[in-house]
Structures are given as structure tokens and as C-alpha cells.
Amino acid sequence: MLKFLLGFLLRFAKKGYTFCVQKRKINKAAKTKDEVFSKLSAPEQIVQRNLEHVLLENDELIRYTKTVFGFCPEWDDKVNFKTLFLGVIENYARYCLTLPASEGYHHSISYGLINHSLQVGNLSLRKAKSLFLPHKFPLDVERLRKKRYHYAAWLCGLLHDAGKLHTDILVTAKDNAELIWYPTDESLASWMIKNNVSEYTIKWRRDRLHKKHETASLHFFQQVLTPEARKYLNTCPDDLFVEISDVLGAHHRKMQYLHTSLRVADSVSTANDIQVVWDEKLGARKAAFHEKIIKTLRSLSSDWFEKGKAFAIDDEIYLRWPECFSEAAEKLHEIDKTIPNSSKAVRKALADRGVIRDVSDNEYALFFLGEYSSEEAYEFLLSSETKKGVGLLRVEWPSHVIGSQPMPDNTLGLLKLDVEGNSINYTSNPPEHISVKLQSEYLAEKERAKKNALKLTTEKQASPQSSEPTQAGDATATTVSAPAANE
Known part of the structure; x- marks a missing residue:
């Protein structure tokens, strides 16, 4: 029994010695590392x-x-x-x-x-x-x-x-x-x-x-x-x-x-x-559907601006419908098959969260690229031209798309806001709001000017004695000016 105890103590002492030697080596290595x-x-x-x-x-x-x-x-x-x-x-x-x-x-x-x-x-x-x-x-x-x-x-x-x-x-x-x-x-x-x-x-x-x-x-x-x-x-x-x-x-x-x-x-x-x-204070948490979409929008935004699928208009960000939303849905579905590959599902999720303006399926802004004078804008809107328009949806906050990047240069053009025809004309001058009411007034003024011009022509034909040239005031009677926009 005594022999067994002595052997046990000897083995224990040997292990303790080995542990101390190893610990001393580790401490020495750590000290050397700290010195270096x-x-x-x-x-x-x-x-x-x-x-x-x-x-x-x-x-x-x-x-x-x-x-x-x-x-x-x-x-x-x-x-x-x-x-x-x-x-x-x-x-x-x-x-x-x-x-x-x-x-x-x-x-x-x-x-x-x-x-x-x-x-x-x-x-x-x-x-x-x-x-x-x-x-x-x-x-x-x-x-x-x-x-x-x-x-x-x-x-x-x-x-x-x-x-x-x-x-x-x-x-x-x-x-x-x-x-x-x-x-x-x-x-x-x-x-x-x-x-x-x-x-x-x-x-x-x-x-x-x-x-x-x-x-x-x-x-x-x-x-x-x-x-x-x-x-x-x-x-x-x-x-x-x-x-x-x-x-x-x-x-x-x-x-x-x-x-x-x-x-x-x-x-x-x-x-x-x-x-x-990831939140700096709260740490990691599961992302909501709309947050996944926002991440995807940011990843695609540079390509969209380069290819004319996204626009900065009057310091607001607009995305082309349905192209941008289809691409976002496709990318999301590619990395997560549980997410539906549907542009409408992406649009609804963003609208529900207030990321984009909530509009019905047949309502979106139509954008016509180019700089239009006031008269050109009125004539264009009254012509009901839509073929050249690009369908856009506005993002409520630019950072949802561009993140911390600088705002891209603004694009000039005529933005038709809704199906009624309320519009804004963005030019190098301050934007001009053109409501449906102003368009009606412009059209009415144009009809009156046309009638006045016709009446003047009829009176001239009925008075052969009058061979005098048309006065400057008469000539300007056919000119129609766009009505002043409501403030």
C-alpha cells in the first residue's frame, strides 16, 4: 500500500512539474511576444x-x-x-x-x-x-x-x-x-x-x-x-x-x-x-423581408443609374417599373428560394413599409426625358402622348437605394404624376407644376385665341376697303401663354 502511495505521489509530482514547465514556457513565449x-x-x-x-x-x-x-x-x-x-x-x-x-x-x-x-x-x-x-x-x-x-x-x-x-x-x-x-x-x-x-x-x-x-x-x-x-x-x-x-x-x-x-x-x-x-448596440438579428429588399436595391443601384433604370429627379430617387422590381425579385429568389420571384410582391412589401409611395397597379409616374419649355410641356400633355414615357415609382427616402453614396445628378424632364395628368416640368429653372386645372385653362385660352383669330379674319374679308396691314396688337391676339402655376 505504501509503495502504491509513493508511486502515485511520484506520478502526481511529475505531472505537476511538467505542467509548471509548460506553463513557464507559455508565459515566456507570451512575454517575448509582448516585448516584440x-x-x-x-x-x-x-x-x-x-x-x-x-x-x-x-x-x-x-x-x-x-x-x-x-x-x-x-x-x-x-x-x-x-x-x-x-x-x-x-x-x-x-x-x-x-x-x-x-x-x-x-x-x-x-x-x-x-x-x-x-x-x-x-x-x-x-x-x-x-x-x-x-x-x-x-x-x-x-x-x-x-x-x-x-x-x-x-x-x-x-x-x-x-x-x-x-x-x-x-x-x-x-x-x-x-x-x-x-x-x-x-x-x-x-x-x-x-x-x-x-x-x-x-x-x-x-x-x-x-x-x-x-x-x-x-x-x-x-x-x-x-x-x-x-x-x-x-x-x-x-x-x-x-x-x-x-x-x-x-x-x-x-x-x-x-x-x-x-x-x-x-x-x-x-x-x-x-x-x-447588424446593429452596433443590439448585435445581429433576423432581417425583415423589406430589409432584405433594401439590401438588394442598394446592390443593384449603380447598375440601374448607369443603364437609365433609376433616376434622380429634383433630389428624389425614382425606380423604373417593373424592370427594377423584377430584377430585385429575381436576385432575391436566386439566393433564397423561399422568396417569391414576383415584382408585385417586392413592390407591395416596400409600399406596406412606406419605402415607396403606395399606389394601385395601374398608377405610376410617367417620365419624359428632355428639357421642355412651358408651352411645349402643355402641348405635350394635351396630346396624351405616352409611348416615349418611362414608368417610375418614387422611393420615399433616397438612402433606401443609394445608401451613404452622394445623390446622383438630377435628370431633366416632364414627370406625369398620375393618370389624371397632373405633372411637373423639371428644367434648369425652378420646377413648374402643371395641374389638370391649369391644362384646362391653357386649352380654353387656346380655343379663345383661335376663335378671336378666326373672327378677325372674317371681319377683314367682310371689309374690302380696309387694306391696311394688321396691327401689332392684332397679330399678338393668336399667341397663347401658359397660365401661371399655382403656388
Whole structure:
């Protein structure tokens, strides 16, 4: 018994000693890390904190990615998960840091871009493993080729939105707006350290176009790859770099293996995030239907303004009916099949929430582009011309569509507000309200002038003795002036 107790105490003491040694090593490593960290400049410390935050916040997702990728027979000291995955993640995180993935659509909070990218990378890898990759080579070669295609699917998912760094986002130093970061020159982390920038300002480019970033993602592909990753891809029997370039350069082909993996993954990640609204004080909560629609409107707005489907008129935003609402419904349905693909459902949801003016199905504003004089506007309205008109619905608050972006330039034209014909003429001068009543008065005045002119002509024909030229006052009797608009 005594021997047993002595053996137990000895084992316990040995474990305690081992624990103390390990704890001492951990504390020493932490102390060394703190000493090194304290010697870094302020921008270097900020960058380091951001990188640690990304890895810590996504630790579970990254470990799951390792599990999904699975066993690789080629793993060694140089080619392994650390060099192929973690190294690439850290390189890309130095470009993204705290940048959001979109202005107001999905992953629009701090670290949104890198978080979304890691999610899509993981999902794209999972989807690729479930797809059939047609065989081209003997089985032993195919086994190695297939793993490289799985890795390529992860890379495409990770970098699919990288183009936004160049096309959509403008980053400047907070205390010096003239100090601009150019993503194709260097990473955001490198720019901060080189220019001693501790804080930066993010602005969404006003001239950005919908999906334009897809053609720019390829610029960042070589920038974030580790030497081991390049070698791993180069040893694929296929020219895998060409296929990756097709996907990241938006030259993908239908039913292509990598493109299909990425498209499905991006849709799933976006759909998951669009279900959530983030509040700084309350945190995340489930998004209401109208909030999902607003996110979608913002994501499409740049493209709509570029193609003449959305207009700024007198500092108000108008959307083309039904085109804009159909596109929004289609995009929502694509990422969430429970949402009906119906423009009327989208319109009703926005009207119920007061986002757009609540009108009946056959009532919307008709807009006629161009600058009309007052007389031209009256004549046009009285002609009941509708073929040249564009049907529009007004958004009650511009930020529902443009977010925090500056208001686009106003468009001039004649806006017919309702089926009765009440209208507003927007010109370079103050807008002119043309009510149905004013149109009736104009028409009546025009008829009176016509009768006066006819009467004058009849009197002249009945008086042959009168050969005098028409007086100036008589000549002006046929001119009709538009009635003054009611204030």
C-alpha cells in the first residue's frame, strides 16, 4: 500500500512539474511576444491586431476547411496546410484588414470582406468535392489532379470579391485625404506601415458598376499566393492557372467545374448574410423581408443609374417599373428560394413599409426625358402622348437605394404624376407644376385665341376697303401663354 502511495505521489509530482514547465514556457513565449509587439510602430501594431482578429474570429471555419480538404498524400515540410492555406489567408487578410464586402447588401460590417471570402472559400471547396471532375489521366495521376482542383476551388472562392478593392472601394488616410491606397501597388497593411497611417477612411466609389469587380479579381491572385501554392498548382497535369483565370477574370464557361463550385458557394454565403441585420448596440438579428429588399436595391443601384433604370429627379430617387422590381425579385429568389420571384410582391412589401409611395397597379409616374419649355410641356400633355414615357415609382427616402453614396445628378424632364395628368416640368429653372386645372385653362385660352383669330379674319374679308396691314396688337391676339402655376 505504501509503495502504491509513493508511486502515485511520484506520478502526481511529475505531472505537476511538467505542467509548471509548460506553463513557464507559455508565459515566456507570451512575454517575448509582448516585448516584440511593444517595439512595433502604431500602424504595425494595428495590422498585427487585425490579422490576429481575423484568424481568431474564423478559427473554427479555418479548422473546418482543413477537415474538408482532407488527407493529402503529398503533405511534407514545405507543402502543407500552413503553406497552402494559412499563408494565403494571411496574405489576403493584409489586403482586406477591416474592409466590408459591400456598402449595404451583404457582409457590410467591419471585416466583412475577409469573413465573406473565407466562407465562400470553404463552401466552394465543399461544393467542388461533391461535383464530378471528368477523368483525363491514369488513376494515380487523377488522385493528385483532383486534390489540386479542390484547392483551386477554395482559392477562387477566397478571391472572388478581391476585385472590389480596386473597382468599388477608395481608401484614404483619415487625416490626409490626398494619401490614397492603390491596391494593385501593395497591400493595405504595407501601405499603412510605409506611410505611418494609423486610421483610414473608406468611401464607396460613385462610378462603380454592378459586377465590374468580377473582371478585376485576377489582379490579386498572384499577389497572395505563397511560393508553395504556386508550385502546387503548377504541378497539376492540366493548365490549372488558365481555368482559375477564366473564373476570376469572369470569362467562365457554363457548367465549368470551378465556376459552378464558386457560383453556388457565393449564393449560399450571401443568402445566409442577407437574412441578418447588424446593429452596433443590439448585435445581429433576423432581417425583415423589406430589409432584405433594401439590401438588394442598394446592390443593384449603380447598375440601374448607369443603364437609365433609376433616376434622380429634383433630389428624389425614382425606380423604373417593373424592370427594377423584377430584377430585385429575381436576385432575391436566386439566393433564397423561399422568396417569391414576383415584382408585385417586392413592390407591395416596400409600399406596406412606406419605402415607396403606395399606389394601385395601374398608377405610376410617367417620365419624359428632355428639357421642355412651358408651352411645349402643355402641348405635350394635351396630346396624351405616352409611348416615349418611362414608368417610375418614387422611393420615399433616397438612402433606401443609394445608401451613404452622394445623390446622383438630377435628370431633366416632364414627370406625369398620375393618370389624371397632373405633372411637373423639371428644367434648369425652378420646377413648374402643371395641374389638370391649369391644362384646362391653357386649352380654353387656346380655343379663345383661335376663335378671336378666326373672327378677325372674317371681319377683314367682310371689309374690302380696309387694306391696311394688321396691327401689332392684332397679330399678338393668336399667341397663347401658359397660365401661371399655382403656388
